[in-house]
Amino acid sequence: MKKLTLIATLLIVSIVVNAQENNQENAGQKLLSNxxxxxxxxxxxxxxxxxKNGHDAGKLDVHRLVLLFGYKFNDKVSFLTEIEMxxxxxxxxxxxxxxxxxxxxxxxxxxxxxxxxGIINEFHEPTTYHGVERPNxxxxxxxxxxxxxxxxxxxxxxxxxxxxQAYIFNGFKSYVGGIGVLRxxxxxxxxxxxxxxxxxxxxxxxxxxxYYGVPGLRLGLSGYFGKTQTEDTHxxxxxxxxxxxxxxxxxxxxxxxxxxxxxxxxxxxxxxxNTLTGKDLGSKLNGFYAELAYNFNLKGEEKLTPFIxxxxxxxxxxxxxxxxxxxxxxxxxxxxxxxxVADGAAFKADxxxxxxxxxxxxxxxxxxxxVAIWF
Amino acid sequence: MLFQKFSILFLSLxxxxxxxxxxxxxxxxNNEIKSVFQLETFQKENIEVSEKLKISLQKDFVIxxxxxxxxxxxxxxxxxxGKAFGKVDYFDFIVIFDNNLIVEKIKILIxxxxxxxxxxxxxxxxxxxGKTIFKELNYPKDIVGISGATxxxxxxxxxxxxVLKSVGILHKNEII
Numbered sequence: 001m002k003k004l005t006l007i008a009t010l011l012i013v014s015i016v017v018n019a020q021e022n023n024q025e026n027a028g029q030k031l032l033s034n035x036x037x038x039x040x041x042x043x044x045x046x047x048x049x050x051x052k053n054g055h056d057a058g059k060l061d062v063h064r065l066v067l068l069f070g071y072k073f074n075d076k077v078s079f080l081t082e083i084e085m086x087x088x089x090x091x092x093x094x095x096x097x098x099x100x101x102x103x104x105x106x107x108x109x110x111x112x113x114x115x116x117x118g119i120i121n122e123f124h125e126p127t128t129y130h131g132v133e134r135p136n137x138x139x140x141x142x143x144x145x146x147x148x149x150x151x152x153x154x155x156x157x158x159x160x161x162x163x164x165q166a167y168i169f170n171g172f173k174s175y176v177g178g179i180g181v182l183r184x185x186x187x188x189x190x191x192x193x194x195x196x197x198x199x200x201x202x203x204x205x206x207x208x209x210x211y212y213g214v215p216g217l218r219l220g221l222s223g224y225f226g227k228t229q230t231e232d233t234h235x236x237x238x239x240x241x242x243x244x245x246x247x248x249x250x251x252x253x254x255x256x257x258x259x260x261x262x263x264x265x266x267x268x269x270x271x272x273x274n275t276l277t278g279k280d281l282g283s284k285l286n287g288f289y290a291e292l293a294y295n296f297n298l299k300g301e302e303k304l305t306p307f308i309x310x311x312x313x314x315x316x317x318x319x320x321x322x323x324x325x326x327x328x329x330x331x332x333x334x335x336x337x338x339x340x341v342a343d344g345a346a347f348k349a350d351x352x353x354x355x356x357x358x359x360x361x362x363x364x365x366x367x368x369x370x371v372a373i374w375f
Numbered sequence: 376m377l378f379q380k381f382s383i384l385f386l387s388l389x390x391x392x393x394x395x396x397x398x399x400x401x402x403x404x405n406n407e408i409k410s411v412f413q414l415e416t417f418q419k420e421n422i423e424v425s426e427k428l429k430i431s432l433q434k435d436f437v438i439x440x441x442x443x444x445x446x447x448x449x450x451x452x453x454x455x456x457g458k459a460f461g462k463v464d465y466f467d468f469i470v471i472f473d474n475n476l477i478v479e480k481i482k483i484l485i486x487x488x489x490x491x492x493x494x495x496x497x498x499x500x501x502x503x504x505g506k507t508i509f510k511e512l513n514y515p516k517d518i519v520g521i522s523g524a525t526x527x528x529x530x531x532x533x534x535x536x537x538v539l540k541s542v543g544i545l546h547k548n549e550i551i
Contacts, residue, residue, distance in 0.1 A: 040463040040464070042462070042463070068463075070463035070464070072463070072464055072487075075485070075487055076487075078463070078464065078487070078488065080463060099488075099489055101487065104485075104486070107489050109489065122523075123523055128525070154489055155492070156486075156492035156493055156495055156496070158483075158495035158496050158497055159497055161493075161496040161497070161498050161499070163492070163493060210493075210523070212493055212496060212498075212499070212521050212522075212523075212524075213496070213498050215498070215499075215502070215519040216519045216520070218521060218522040218523060250522035250523070251522075252515060252519070252520055252522060253519075254515060254516065255515075259522075343529075
């Protein structure tokens with residue numbers, strides 16, 4: 001019994017010592033997290049105003065409100081989830097995965113995760129990019145926010161400044177309930193299953209390597225390979241093969257910011273798919289953008305950042321068995337301003353001019369304004 | 376009786392576990408010091424300060440984590456082990472100073488979360504080497520960031536600034 005008392009005393013002492021060590025945390029952090037386990041709360045929001053062509057009625061929208069919850073079980077095991085409310089009333093689970101840190105350079109992750117492709121899909125918090133809305137390449141070519149259920153590994157190799165990620169994911173659904181869901185205007189976007197009672201017939205591979213060994217520069221190479229999912233693999237033409245490759249670069253020098261991204265997607269068997277479903281899915285989808293921004297420091301942490309972005313994207317860059325629809329071949333110029341009033345809060349405004357390749361068509365001009373929050 | 380034995384076993388296991396993780400950190404600290412000063416043995420010495428001076432230090436600066444590195448009678452330098460917050464978790468880092476209070480080495484000892492682990496890059500941490508207590512570091516002017524790891528980059532820069540400032544106060548008060 002004496003032994004037990006001694007051990008209990010030691011345990012209490014060690015807890016007290018531990019508590020004292022934690023004095024270095026500030027009140028907020030102490031509340032949310034402690035040394036060995038605990039909850040972290042965060043979130044982001046994007047509230048927009050869009051006005052098309054200057055005379056049409058505008059649209060006001062709480063586009064996204066996302067709440068992040070992290071729970072740390074111990075130094076190796078943690079769970080992270082993001083609950084998203086889109087347009088106020090649509091609720092989604094955007095991420096929900098368990099992380100196990102196997103070694104200093106290797107994490108094992110499983111659950112609902114973001115597919116690493118290009119920049120925005122992984123880094124989509126609205127204060128981290130310019131423009132009220134996400135770039136359109138990251139809507140029509142990379143179907144942001146693209147998340148699926150899967151398992152994978154990730155880690156940073158600090159000696160060589162590399163980050164690697166590799167996952168086996170469930171893929172896009174292409175054929176469910178006897179109808180095709182993929183189409184020409186937005187490619188794979190409608191096929192996202194988002195982890196909701198998703199159909200799986202074929203696993204997909206997703207990888208990304210990022211290199212950040214040159215100061216200020218980060219380069220990414222992403223790849224996604226596999227097949228879409230169908231309810232019945234015996235139905236010929238109900239699946240298409242997907243190969244997506246992305247290159248991205250971000251460069252920051254003092255107050256100057258540059259970023260660029262190129263994504264190319266090749267789809268196979270689209271002719272059979274379109275014949276079966278009556279859809280107009282393209283066989284090659286390409287997208288590119290380049291952006292230049294400059295931060296003017298205002299008082300305190302406030303910053304005013306004018307920027308310009310050029311985008312070009314085409315969901316019918318190539319087609320099989322159907323004539324390419326040139327209204328899907330678009331380019332746009334976006335000029336605007338971000339006024340960061342705190343580290344995680346900004347007011348944004350921009351003007352967007354979108355052209356398509358249909359001869360004689362008018363450019364679509366949109367004024368956007370919004371609020372961006374990340375905490 | 377069985378319950379008692381079981382409790383002892385359980386609690387001892389708990390202790391082994393706890394001491395193991397702090398032992399591991401201590402081992403990492405020792406390895407860094409050994410590699411910087413290229414020696415096999417050395418001593419660590421606590422730095423005593425008055426309560427009044429303690430208050431004037433940066434809020435996040437834990438004086439018991441700041442130590443003098445000695446070999447016999449000669450002073451080699453100082454080190455500080457601190458914590459900073461990334462996106463959802465803390466990471467542990469070490470700053471090693473030479474006798475002139477110039478940063479000799481900086482390293483992330485433990486990085487726990489998946490996000491922001493880029494700051495463990497040797498190439499990136501190199502920027503802090505040679506910095507002194509006399510000048511505050513500014514992001515992005517003095518410290519170049521890493522896109523995609525901005526939270527951890529800013530947090531680390533802030534944490535190092537806190538260390539530099541506090542060590543500066545200790546120096547000004549002729550403690551070191």
